[in-house]
Amino acid sequence: MNTPAAESLQHYGDVLTRIQPQLTGAGQPWLAQHRREAAASLQQLGFPQRRQEAWRYTSVDRLLQHAFIPAGAGQPEIDLNAFLLPQLDAHRAVFVNGRFVAGLSSLEALPAGVTVGSLKQQIERNPIVPAKWLGQAAGAPQHAFSALNTAAIDDGLIIHVPQGQKLERLIEVLHLTTAPTDAVMSQSRNLLLLEAGAQATLVERFASPDAALYFNNNLSEIILQDDAELEHVWLQEESPAAFHLHSLFINQQARSRYRNTGFALGGTWSRTELNIDFLGAAAAAELDGLYVAGDQQLTDAHIDIRHSVPGCQSHTNYKGLLHGRGRAVFDGRIEVKANAGKTDAHLHNANLLLSRNAEVDTKPQLEIYADDVKCSHGTTVGQLDPAQLFYLRSRGIAATEARRLLCLGFAGEIIDRCGIAALRESIEAAVAARLEQAAINVEAE
Amino acid sequence: MLNIEKLQASVDDKPILNGLDLKVNAGEVHAIMGPNGSGKSTLAHILAGREGYKVSGGTASFEGEDLLALAPEERARRGLFLALQYPVELPGVNNMVFLKTALNAVRAARGKPLLDAVGFMKLVRERLGLVQMDERFLKRNVNAGFSGGEKKRNEILQMAVLEPKLAILDETDSGLDIDALRVVADGVNALRSPERAMIVVTHYQRLLDYIQPDFVHVLAGGRIVRSGDRTLALELEEKGYGWLEQEDAA
Numbered sequence: 222m223n224t225p226a227a228e229s230l231q232h233y234g235d236v237l238t239r240i241q242p243q244l245t246g247a248g249q250p251w252l253a254q255h256r257r258e259a260a261a262s263l264q265q266l267g268f269p270q271r272r273q274e275a276w277r278y279t280s281v282d283r284l285l286q287h288a289f290i291p292a293g294a295g296q297p298e299i300d301l302n303a304f305l306l307p308q309l310d311a312h313r314a315v316f317v318n319g320r321f322v323a324g325l326s327s328l329e330a331l332p333a334g335v336t337v338g339s340l341k342q343q344i345e346r347n348p349i350v351p352a353k354w355l356g357q358a359a360g361a362p363q364h365a366f367s368a369l370n371t372a373a374i375d376d377g378l379i380i381h382v383p384q385g386q387k388l389e390r391l392i393e394v395l396h397l398t399t400a401p402t403d404a405v406m407s408q409s410r411n412l413l414l415l416e417a418g419a420q421a422t423l424v425e426r427f428a429s430p431d432a433a434l435y436f437n438n439n440l441s442e443i444i445l446q447d448d449a450e451l452e453h454v455w456l457q458e459e460s461p462a463a464f465h466l467h468s469l470f471i472n473q474q475a476r477s478r479y480r481n482t483g484f485a486l487g488g489t490w491s492r493t494e495l496n497i498d499f500l501g502a503a504a505a506a507e508l509d510g511l512y513v514a515g516d517q518q519l520t521d522a523h524i525d526i527r528h529s530v531p532g533c534q535s536h537t538n539y540k541g542l543l544h545g546r547g548r549a550v551f552d553g554r555i556e557v558k559a560n561a562g563k564t565d566a567h568l569h570n571a572n573l574l575l576s577r578n579a580e581v582d583t584k585p586q587l588e589i590y591a592d593d594v595k596c597s598h599g600t601t602v603g604q605l606d607p608a609q610l611f612y613l614r615s616r617g618i619a620a621t622e623a624r625r626l627l628c629l630g631f632a633g634e635i636i637d638r639c640g641i642a643a644l645r646e647s648i649e650a651a652v653a654a655r656l657e658q659a660a661i662n663v664e665a666e
Numbered sequence: 667m668l669n670i671e672k673l674q675a676s677v678d679d680k681p682i683l684n685g686l687d688l689k690v691n692a693g694e695v696h697a698i699m700g701p702n703g704s705g706k707s708t709l710a711h712i713l714a715g716r717e718g719y720k721v722s723g724g725t726a727s728f729e730g731e732d733l734l735a736l737a738p739e740e741r742a743r744r745g746l747f748l749a750l751q752y753p754v755e756l757p758g759v760n761n762m763v764f765l766k767t768a769l770n771a772v773r774a775a776r777g778k779p780l781l782d783a784v785g786f787m788k789l790v791r792e793r794l795g796l797v798q799m800d801e802r803f804l805k806r807n808v809n810a811g812f813s814g815g816e817k818k819r820n821e822i823l824q825m826a827v828l829e830p831k832l833a834i835l836d837e838t839d840s841g842l843d844i845d846a847l848r849v850v851a852d853g854v855n856a857l858r859s860p861e862r863a864m865i866v867v868t869h870y871q872r873l874l875d876y877i878q879p880d881f882v883h884v885l886a887g888g889r890i891v892r893s894g895d896r897t898l899a900l901e902l903e904e905k906g907y908g909w910l911e912q913e914d915a916a
Contacts, residue, residue, distance in 0.1 A: 607717065612754040615714050616768035616824060617742035617775065626767065630758025630807070 226268045229285045230365075234264060236406075237372050240291055244375045245341045251352050252344065252374065259362055259371035268365045275364070278550040278582040279521045283490060284464050289406035289436040291373070292318035297399050301325050304395055304428055308643040311393035311424065312337055318398055319407035319437075320376050330390070334383045337392055340410055341376035350381055354414055358442040358470035358498070366466050370408050370440040377410035378441075382419035382449075391422040391641065398463065400433045411441035415449035415477075422452040424644060427467075427487070429460035436464040443469065445477035447501060452480045454639050456648060459488035461517070468494040473533075475501030482638045484648055485512040485520050486655055492521035492550075497535060499527065499561075505534040511635040512539070513655045514547030514579075521550040524568070528561040528591075537568040540635050542628055542652075543579035544659040554586040557594055564594040572602045573631050575624070575659070628656050667692050667863050668713075668733075668832055673724035674888075675712055682708045684888035685724065690832065693860040697874055697899060698867045700885035701907040706867045707751060709885070710836040714748035715741050728832065742768075743775035745831030749821040749838055756808035761820070764808045765790060769827050793826040797853040815846035822853040833857070834865045839873035851876030871903040884910055 237260050246252040268285060269276040299317055314337055315325035321339030328337055336343065336350075344351050355374065362368035378394055398407045415421060427437065437459060445451055459465045465488040471479055485491055497506050506526065514520040526535045541549045551570045572581045585598040605627050613623035632652050639645045668690040675683040682705045690696055700706050712719050713726065715738035726733045728746060736744070756764065769789075770780045781789065794801060797819040809817050818838055825833050835854065839847055854877050858864070866877055874882070874896065882898040883890045884907070892898065892910055902910070 606754075608754050609756055611716050611738060612750070612756070613764070613768075614738040615716075615742055615748055616764070616828065617739050617772040618768050619739050619771065620737070622767065622771070623739075626759050626764070627756070630756060633758035 225282065225285045226270070229268055229288070230264060232288045233369055234260070236290060237263070237369075240373060244373065246344045246348070249344065249348060249352070252355075255356055256372050256374060259368045262362045263365050263368035263372055266362065266365045266368055275523065275552065278552075279492060279519065284436065287404050287434065287436070289404050292320075292400060292403075292405040292407060296322065297401075299325065299397060299399070299430060303430060304397065304426070306643055306647050309393060309424075309641070311391045313393045313395070314338055314378060315395045316376070316378065316397065316409060318400070318405060319396075319409045332386065332388070335386060335388060336379060336381040338379060339376055340379040340412060343379045350414060351379070351412060354412055354442065354444060355410075356442075358444055358472040359440060359468070360470070366438050367440055367468055370410060370438050370468075373408050374410045375408075377412070377439075379411070380413040380415075380421065380423065382415045382421050384416040385418040387420040388422070391424055393424045394426070396425065396427045396437070396439070398427075398429050398433070398435050398437050398459070399431055400435045401431065404434045404436070406436045406438060409437075409439045411439065413441065413443040413451070415445050415451055417447040417449060419446075420450040422641070423454070424641065425453070425455040427455070427457045427459050427465060429463060432460045432462055434462040435460070437466070439467040441467065441469045443471040443479070445471070445473045445479055445504075447475045448477060449474070450478045452640060453482070454641065454644060455481075455483045456644075456651070457483070457485045457487055457491060457493070458651060459491065461487065461489060463488045463491075465491040466494075467492070468496070470496045470498070471506070472498050472500055473504040473506065475503060477501065477504045479505070480507045481509070482635070483510040484635075484652070485510070485522070486651055488520075489517050490519050492523065494523040495525070497526040499530050499533040499535075502530045503532040506536070508535070508537040508539075509635050509638040510539040511541070511632050511652070512549055513542045513632075513652060514549050515543075515655070515659045516545035516547065519548045519550070522552070524553040526555045526566065526568075528555070528557045528564045528566060531561055532563040533561070534565040535567070538635070539570045540631065541570070541572040541581060542575065542632060542656070543572060543581055544575040544656070546576075546578045548579070549581040551581070551583040551585075551600070553584070553598070555588070555596065555598065557589045557591050557596060559590040561591045562593045564591060564596065566594070566596045568598040570600040573628065574602060574604055575628070625653065625656055629653060668726070668728055670726045671724055673709075673712075673726055674722045675708060676720050676722060677708065677718065682719075682888055683712070686885070686889055688883065688890060690863045690865060692831070692863055694881065695858065695864045695866065695877065695879045697879035697882045698865060698885055699869065699871070699882060699899060699902060702869065704885045705888045706869075706885050707836055710748055710834050710865075710867050713741075713834060714738060714746065739771065742828070742830075743772050747825050747828055747830035747833045749818075749825060749833065749835045751837040751840055753809050753817040753821050755810045755812075757810045759808045761806055761808050762790070762804040765804070765824065765827055768824065772828055790827060793823060796826050796856050797822045798849050799823055814841040815843070815849075818842060818846065818850050819853070822850055826853065826857060831861065832863045832865070834867065836867045837869065838866070839868055839870065847873065848876060871899040874899045886910060
């Protein structure tokens with residue numbers, strides 16, 4: 222009898238074979254080769270198992286119970302107003318089930334020379350940038366899901382900011398997934414290229430108009446050339462039944478700056494993998510994240526930072542709020558290679574457990590092979606402080622409200638890292654709503 | 667207003683209060699003095715509802731209601747306020763949000779309409795002046811990074827905003843220099859009224875030069891061993907607590 226993992230391999234192998242003719246880029250051998258190699262590595266790698274260190278605390282069994290299929294070409298009806306944030310003035314690109322929807326996007330005001338939009342269109346109209354850069358930052362697939370994404374490259378987000386261009390207005394990208402009947406798989410393939418000295422701010426939001434079951438398997442490659450700067454904020458509010466994986470590969474050239482501020486709130490199973498590679502000296506990355514998980518939720522943050530050149534900085538600060546039977550995994554690794562002197566790398570993870578049944582597995586790792594570096598890492602797991610709770614209650618504030626204020630205070634450090642005021646408020650509201658649903662009043666007694 | 671009879675309490679099976687009696691009426695200011703470890707802070711915390719104390723006997727009622735049966739927030743809503751000796755830092759909790767949430771919780775319980783941002787700011791601006799605090803304090807997180815004096819002033823600001831019927835000040839003078847002490851005392855004095863009672867818990871008589879009490883009680887060994895008027899505090903200053911303990915033992 223076949224194991225679920227073997228059955229899944231068979232299923233996704235069949236899916237890939239079936240969809241190949243429909244994928245974009247007919248007659249572009251470079252793309253066909255990417256897909257062919259990835260399809261082969263999917264079969265070689267197999268789906269991740271708990272005995273692999275990177276998947277030790279995150280089982281994919283629940284994901285493999287479903288045979289997800291690619292969404293049909295038909296465009297589901299979407300009421301965009303339900304997803305728009307008031308006062309967020311942005312160039313907007315909207316993707317539904319991984320496909321760019323021009324009718325819902327507003328990109329007319331983009332400055333000349335700047336590309337924001339559909340990878341598929343770009344491949345069809347002018348494949349120079351995708352042909353050169355796709356797969357560069359990601360390299361060979363490390364696990365079956367990256368292989369699956371690459372083997373089916375079709376559409377997704379492309380951003381290309383030419384040399385020296387500073388985009389004033391922010392870019393907002395909505396990744397909406399909906400599947401009223403089938404358990405669909407949406408696979409965005411995203412490519413961001415900021416040439417030397419370019420600057421941009423990107424807000425990515427993942428959401429669903431319903432409570433559908435789906436698998437959103439995203440892979441993003443971000444290339445920051447010399448002195449480029451990207452502020453990247455993401456908010457994951459997938460449907461409560463959704464599986465969400467986002468693998469990001471960031472290549473940073475000299476003096477480039479990357480800020481990633483992420484909020485993982487939704488989904489039943491979600492994992493974000495941030496891979497930072499410093500390829501040029503004196504670059505900097507700031508990674509801040511907040512995850513909130515309750516009943517029926519597993520949230521996983523994987524961070525891998527490789528300092529391979531001298532004088533780079535990486536500051537990582539992740540916080541988690543776990544309630545009910547919520548589970549979280551934090552795995553943060555900093556590697557400082559022998560020639561990466563003057564590295565300044567810090568990684569911290571703090572967790573607040575709001576119930577006895579909540580659980581977190583946190584594993585910060587520091588591997589240093591260079592001298593003359595400033596590095597630190599630390600992790601905490603705690604509960605709400607009774608002295609703080611009493612203080613609030615002694616001022617007339619109900620116990621539930623007191624807990625809510627303290628949790629928001631804990632999360633506030635990360636929320637405040639988001640430099641976009643209009644977004645900050647809605648993130649705070651989203652976090653507050655999650656905490657309210659959590660009935661933290663009962664759990665913490 | 668407050669009626670404590672034969673109150674007995676312990677922490678980790680160690681008796682702290684051993685049959686304490688105290689009666690406080692509206693408009694009165696009572697000072698409770700006593701040596702370290704006599705149970706002064708324990709009394710203040712038990713009245714405010716802090717967990718971790720075991721009341722093994724006696725009663726405490728507030729306006730006829732059993733105080734000890736109420737949750738801390740219910741006590742606050744009925745008009746009891748404790749200014750802490752060590753105000754707690756709340757990182758990430760904005761001072762203004764904290765004050766407004768507290769005030770509206772108390773107002774809702776008292777059947778008063780809730781204040782909106784404008785109404786709240788008007789009230790809080792006026793009260794800030796009482797403790798010579800700057801509006802910038804409102805934008806900071808509660809007590810986070812505040813100096814000792816700023817924390818104590820923030821306590822009195824909360825009291826001024828919440829307008830309690832009974833305020834208990836636990837060692838409000840500790841850690842204050844003379845200028846800060848004067849500011850805090852002026853704030854407290856401005857809040858004295860015929861409807862409001864205060865219990866000032868202090869180790870030193872110094873604070874009582876600024877906040878003049880109607881009654882002074884000496885707490886020793888978990889009971890009130892002597893009560894009197896202001897002159898008792900002066901006598902204690904002169905003779906020390908040893909004098910009373912010896913007398914008590916005799």
